[in-house]
Amino acid sequence: MTKIAELRSKTSDQLHEQLLSLKKEQFNLRFQKATGQLEKTHRVNEIRKDVARIQSLLTAQKAAAKTA
Structure with a gap:
């Protein structure tokens, strides 16, 4: 799982x-x-959450670039 600070x-x-x-x-x-x-069923949820984190960032x- 990727930490938000790393991203x-x-x-x-x-x-x-990475996405x-x-x-x-x-x-x-x-x-x-x-x-x-x-075999590693937990990995599905981890990846889904990592994708969401990256998309949010x-x-x-993009929003910050528009306001600047």
Whole structure:
């Protein structure tokens, strides 16, 4: 699980890269679940929350850029 402080120190490009990586992992976990091979079921929720954190930060950065 990624801490919010770690994410805030990253640039927008780094956040986009990490978001893409998490989305790929999320897809793979869903595929494993569908085929009955998923062992670490808790990882699904962790990834979902990390994706939400990154998307929230990106939205906040866009809003800050508009006001500046």
